[in-house]
Amino acid sequence: MFHLILSACLVDQPDVCAPRLLPAGDSETREQCLQSGPAIARDWIARHDTLKGSSTDCVETSALSALEVKEIASGVWFHQGEAAQLSPQNGGRIANLAFVIGDSVAVIDAGGSRAEGEELYAAIRMVTPLPISHVILTHMHPDHILGAEVFSEAGASVVADARLPDAVARREASWMISIPQQIGAAAFAGSAFATVDQPVDTPTEISLGARILDLTPAPVAHTDNDLTVLDRSTGTLFTGDLVFEGLTPAIDGSLSGWLDWLALDPAPKTQLFVPGHGPIRTSWPEAIGPEIAYLQGLRDATRKAIDGGMPMSQAIPAIVTMMKPLSDGWADFAAITARNAATAYTELEWQ
Structure with a gap:
């Protein structure tokens, strides 16, 4: 197969x-x-x-720049993102991404930029020529969804929790400014948020021929638009950012709701757990152990600060200090925990 490559430059930064x-x-x-x-x-x-095109060329699949992927179960391919915050060094490539092959291909999360989406597309094409029928977005955060337009252009239906479009709309303007500042203008060039074609508000099946994916919206937890994906054929559960390892968990929904969700095994017959960040695991306790300890520690430290009568300005640094014994193994611990402390304080002070 041959692929069209367009050389494009930013209109306001021609270089x-x-x-x-x-x-x-x-x-x-x-x-x-x-x-x-x-x-x-x-x-x-x-x-x-925002772009101006110049020349075009056509290259074979083998010449494309592709993400590194591995087959973790029959027909299930996985790319592990870097355990870090967005930076020019990683170009936004921090989220775990995957695709499942049946009679067609379903992509599960699409990457943090147009460029990463293209590299995932190239990785798929190096594995299979089958049509890409779906790109499923596990939640609203840009590191998981900004590559989706690539797959939409390839003919895929964009699938997400029904709450996701409104959540993105409230943040899109600021993200379109902040993300290129974080990862670099060249890395972000051409990135845009794709339109959701298939909103999901109840448990839903997606057919890839003989292969079925079960999509389940979650209550408010990591965000207010989390969605899990279970591949029935292999018992592989894609949790999105409901499960973190390595990169410190970030609360953009409800701390209590997240802990409630984690307390329930979402798929008792699951064989593999694929988190939004971190390595795959083969048991639920192993998958969520570090995250449970972190979130419970955050809850307890926040309640202690509130019970001690601390205003939020004093509570946030105090919570971060109380949480330090739990910092091992978590990237960007201090900055994310400070933001989590503010969110948790606002939620828990009224409970």
């Missing part, structure tokens, strides 16, 4: 350029790709007015 892979240009031959490429590129640039 900042990046190659963009346009899935609509995929062709069986280089000649077909070159013939259709200019029109496809013009249409794409018209929908991405």
Whole structure:
């Protein structure tokens, strides 16, 4: 297969350029790709007015830049993100991503930028030529969803919790400013939030032919739009950021709700647990052990500060100090815990 590559530069920073892979240009031959490429590129640039296109080229699949992926169960492929906050060094590539192959392909989370989505697309194409029918977003955070437009352009339906579009809309303007500042303008070039085609508000099945994925919206926990995905064939559960390891858990929903969700085994017959950040695990206690200790410690430290009559300004540093014995193994512990402390204080002071 041959793939259309567009050289594109930022309109307001003409010296900042990046190659963009346009899935609509995929062709069986280089000649077909070159013939259709200019029109496809013009249409794409018209929908991405922060960029100006220059030349196009067509390359074989083997020449694409691809994420490293491994098969963790039959037909289930996994990429582990870096345990870190967004930075120019990682280009936003911090979330775990995956895809499941049946008669078609379902992508589970799409990466933190257009560039990472393209690299995941390339990784899929190096494994299978099957059509990509779905891209499933486990929650609203940009490190998981900003690559989704790539798969939408490839013909996939964008699937997410029904609460996700409103949650993204409230934050999109600020994220479109802050994320390129964090990862770099070139790494972010062409990134945009994709439209959700299939909102999910009740447990839902997605068919990949003989393979079925079970999607289950969660109560307010890590966010107010978390969604888990279970592959029935292999018993692989994708939890999104309901489960963290390595990168400190971040609360953008409810601490109490998150602890309540973790107290329930969401899939008793699960064989593999794929978290939003960190390594895969083979048992529920192993998957959630470090996170439970962190969140319970945060709850207890916050209650102690509130019971001691501390105002929030004093409570936040006190909570971070009380939490330090739990800091081992958690990246970016102090900064994320300080934000979590503010969220937890606001929630728990009224309980």
